Amino acid sequence: MKILHTGDWHLNYRLGRIDLTPMLQNAVRQIAGYLGAHEVDVLVIAGDLFCGRESREQLSRSVRFLKETLGPFLADGGTIVAISGNHDSEAFFETLRDAFELVSPIREDSRGVHAPGRLYLAPNPRVLTLRGRNGQSVQFVLMPYPTPRCYLYDQDAHYESVDERNAAMAQVFRERMSWILTEKVEKGLPAILVSHAQVRGVPVNDLFRRGDEHDVILEIADLPFHFAYGAYGHIHRQSTVTPGQSHFWYSGSLLPLDAGEQGQPKGVLLVEISQSGLTGPPQVLPIEGPRLLELTVTPAEIGTLREQYPDCDTALVKYCLRYDPDAHPDSFPLHDQVRAIFPYWYESAVEPVRPRESPAPSEDCRPFSHQLEDITSTVLGYLEKFATWGAGEATQADVTALAESLLADGELMARVKEVR
Secondary structure: OEEEEEOOOOEOOEEOOEEOHHHHHHHHHHHHHHHHHOOOOEEEEEOOOEOOOOOHHHHHHHHHHHHHHHHHHHHOOOEEEEEOOOOOOHHHHHHHHHHHHHHOOOOEOOOOOEOOOOEEEEOOOEEEEEEOOOOOEEEEEEEOOOOHHHHOOOOOOOOOOHHHHHHHHHHHHHHHHHHHHHHOOOOOOOEEEEEEOEEOOOOOOOOOOOOOOOOOEEOHHHOOOOOOEEEEEOOOOOEEEEOOEEEEEEOOOOOOOOHHHOOOOOEEEEEEEEOOEEOOOOEEEEOOOOOEEEEEEOHHHHHHHHHHOOOOOOOEEEEEEEEOOOOOOOOHHHHHHHHHHOOOEEEEEEEEOOOOOOOOOOHHHOOHHHHOHHHHHHHHHHHHHOOOOOOOHHHHHHHHHHHHHHHOEHHHHHHHHHHO
């Protein structure tokens, strides 16, 4: 069986002022091309299919896009398996799953093999047995992201701290997996583990918001490495889950989604499973997309930027403008020049510097985006938790997107600070 392992698509995600939807959709189209070119049997999406902050209309458009792009793969007998991640709405996943099963109930043959040619969604732990085009059957043990809704069945239980609740979820996660392995997994038939979680010891250098204050970190001892393969999501850098176990992998995200992912290559993993297990190392299939850059720019360098960065028309850029306010009392023209070169700038900052002075670094000498951290979290937190919306969810999504765009403009916010 040929399996394409991917995850962390984050459809509908905004990076600062830039809506990444067209770029993410282009990455999914590349995946669709790989499915046909490599005669893939099963596409595994290891969580975070969506970004978690979209409106109902955005979700609807994304589902239509997935139908158009991946529908031919399903029609040709391929199968898609997707688990929920920490950014996915479990309620939305459950609704989609129930709607699919209402129209087309899940069926198994006499050997317990599930029908191909459909999308299987797993907001809760479950086991699927699928058969590849060459006749090989493989079991998929699906363990979604650990959340109270999914793993803590007694929602009224009281926990003294977040750590205590995390420990309870981790314990239920282990118990649930142990029960599945004992009661549901057929011995002698290859099985792969599909999960969305952070494993202790895995380097995490991206800054991407995980959107969850109760992230459950699993221990290496929690992972049953006797699986033929481990398909993991949640960490955006493509890497093995542990250095000593080369058959458990994080697929990584489709595009760089924050400054911490600068320079990371992106791709998906093609694996082949035989009766005896993994036939060889995963094959990395690259995903072509925009480069992410974090720059400090001076007025003297602006004229050379196009030569330094030939992909300036497509790169996602976070820049800090370092300039002498005496020489440039109005910095807006400088910003306009930089932004004309980098149309996909997603965040800007300012750092006024007077060469004739050499004071100790002050609060105002830092990139303004750092000064705005508290303001940003306050504004976005208010919009998400306390604001009242009279015109529906779409209005909230639009206002939040506008707020993120304005907060990303360091020069504009600097002027606001001056007026204040």
